Amino acid sequence: MKKIKIALLGIGTVGGGVWDILHMNKDEIVGNCGYEIEVGKILVRDVNKKRHDGIPKELFTSNYEDILQDEAIEIVVEVMGGIEPAKDYILRAIKNEKHVVTANKALLANHGCEILTEAKKQGVHVYYEASVAGGIPIINTIKESLAGNKFKKIMGILNGTTNYILTKMTKQKVDFDTVLKEAQEKGYAEADPTADIEGYDAAHKLTILASLAFGKQVEFQQVYREGVTEIKPIDIQYAAELGYVIKLLGIAKEKEGVIELRVHPTFVPESHPLASVHDSFNAVFVKGNAVDDLMFYGRGAGDLPTGSAVVGDIIAIIKGRENIQIEEKQLFPQDNKRIMPMGDTESEYYVRLTVKDRPGVLGKIASLFGKHNVSLASVIQKGEGDPSVSLVFITHYTVEARVQRALEEINTMEEVVELGNLIRVENGEKEMGA
Numbered sequence: 051m052k053k054i055k056i057a058l059l060g061i062g063t064v065g066g067g068v069w070d071i072l073h074m075n076k077d078e079i080v081g082n083c084g085y086e087i088e089v090g091k092i093l094v095r096d097v098n099k100k101r102h103d104g105i106p107k108e109l110f111t112s113n114y115e116d117i118l119q120d121e122a123i124e125i126v127v128e129v130m131g132g133i134e135p136a137k138d139y140i141l142r143a144i145k146n147e148k149h150v151v152t153a154n155k156a157l158l159a160n161h162g163c164e165i166l167t168e169a170k171k172q173g174v175h176v177y178y179e180a181s182v183a184g185g186i187p188i189i190n191t192i193k194e195s196l197a198g199n200k201f202k203k204i205m206g207i208l209n210g211t212t213n214y215i216l217t218k219m220t221k222q223k224v225d226f227d228t229v230l231k232e233a234q235e236k237g238y239a240e241a242d243p244t245a246d247i248e249g250y251d252a253a254h255k256l257t258i259l260a261s262l263a264f265g266k267q268v269e270f271q272q273v274y275r276e277g278v279t280e281i282k283p284i285d286i287q288y289a290a291e292l293g294y295v296i297k298l299l300g301i302a303k304e305k306e307g308v309i310e311l312r313v314h315p316t317f318v319p320e321s322h323p324l325a326s327v328h329d330s331f332n333a334v335f336v337k338g339n340a341v342d343d344l345m346f347y348g349r350g351a352g353d354l355p356t357g358s359a360v361v362g363d364i365i366a367i368i369k370g371r372e373n374i375q376i377e378e379k380q381l382f383p384q385d386n387k388r389i390m391p392m393g394d395t396e397s398e399y400y401v402r403l404t405v406k407d408r409p410g411v412l413g414k415i416a417s418l419f420g421k422h423n424v425s426l427a428s429v430i431q432k433g434e435g436d437p438s439v440s441l442v443f444i445t446h447y448t449v450e451a452r453v454q455r456a457l458e459e460i461n462t463m464e465e466v467v468e469l470g471n472l473i474r475v476e477n478g479e480k481e482m483g484a
């Protein structure tokens with residue numbers, strides 16, 4: 051049996067999944083690529099730490115040079131995470147003409163171009179299917195199966211932790227802090243949940259998807275980002291009354307060379323396929339000019355689902371079925387497409403205000419929206435007779451900057467107690483040219 055040697059950098063959740071799949075599905079893998087994949091070395095910080103069962107002790111090393119200098123190792127699989135030393139290790143593997151598979155979205159979103167350029171120079175592959183939406187095969191689908199399309203839109207639930215939190219808040223009618231605590235106790239959320247709940251993780255993934263789909267090197271910092279920490283049970287309740295569910299979406303659109311990139315909580319119509327993606331599941335919705343609408347659904351994290359994507363990449367490299375010149379050209383080419391400022395983006399908007407219950411307040415607010423060319427589709431008023439009442443507006447399709455300017459002025463009104471929330475509404479079919 052022909053063998054290919056690989057090294058794993060890290061053997062935590064994903065590395066452990068890769069190890070298991072390589073052993074559990076050995077015959078299928080040999081059948082698919084004609085080689086047995088052998089793990090030659092595993093890099094960890096502490097070689098004495100008790101970890102994944104059944105791994106021979108001699109495979110572990112804490113010295114990267116052992117992997118770098120081992121000529122029999124052809125593929126380095128980076129599943130350790132973080133920017134450094136992962137970036138340094140990957141660049142050194144590439145320089146030593148080793149192919150690389152990585153699941154590291156934070157690294158790719160920040161340094162993907164540099165890494166892929168270096169790989170092109172050295173004539174090696176860097177594959178990264180697991181970096182976006184775990185087990186969902188979206189990267190290679192965009193690169194290969196959908197390569198005949200011009201993409202208009204990619205929209206996704208790209209973070210399982212926040213989808214789990216929003217699902218629980220919706221079903222159990224509890225507040226954000228309570229659900230986060232429960233999610234941490236069950237291991238669904240990290241002890242430091244910032245990357246998930248503030249939308250950084252979803253923004254990393256959107257950066258990678260948009261760069262690929264629109265053929266432009268998108269900078270992570272160019273993605274507008276809002277997390278889910280300001281979502282209140284009352285917003286979820288109003289969403290339901292109006293026929294929506296709230297999801298943290300990553301949205302990337304291109305129209306006439308201008309790219310829109312944003313991650314924020316979004317009102318999604320109950321009838322939209324993304325509305326029925328619950329718990330920790332991920333989904334990516336793609337609109338191509340030839341294929342039209344597609345949706346990919348599955349597990350965005352976890353040892354075996356993410357390991358499945360990593361092993362698929364290892365097999366793809368072994369089969370060498372892609373031409374490196376073409377692949378890298380397609381990835382992050384320089385061009386003159388530009389990124390749309392957030393203020394120019396268009397949407398419908400949900401606005402929740404708390405105001406003093408006085409005659410004429412509603413009219414005053416409506417006329418301020420009108421002054422800034424924001425027309426209102428519906429209004430809900432609740433809490434009659436109380437000193438302050440809740441006012442909810444859904445606007446017609448309009449420009450973000452107009453809504454922001456209107457709210458700035460509305461917020462100066464003496465009768466306005468609190469600007470409760472502003473959430474964008476994704477009603478795709480109403481977009482101009484959708």
Ligand SMILES: NC(=O)c1ccc[n+]([C@@H]2O[C@H](COP(=O)([O-])OP(=O)(O)OC[C@H]3O[C@@H](n4cnc5c(N)ncnc54)[C@H](OP(=O)(O)O)[C@@H]3O)[C@@H](O)[C@H]2O)c1
Pocket residue numbers: 059060061062063064065093094095096097099128129130131132134135153154155156180181184350351352353356
């Ligand atoms: N978890 C998921 O479901 C998932 C899904 C998609 C993508 N990813 C991505 O996959 C990567 C790995 O995630 P994970 O959840 O598997 O992480 P993890 O469970 O924390 O495991 C990390 C592993 O890397 C090793 N490691 C970390 N820093 C190291 C260093 N400086 N030198 C040597 N070894 C080091 C650790 O070894 P020690 O134990 O010795 O510290 C550990 O074995 C990340 O980029 C993550 O974003 C994860």
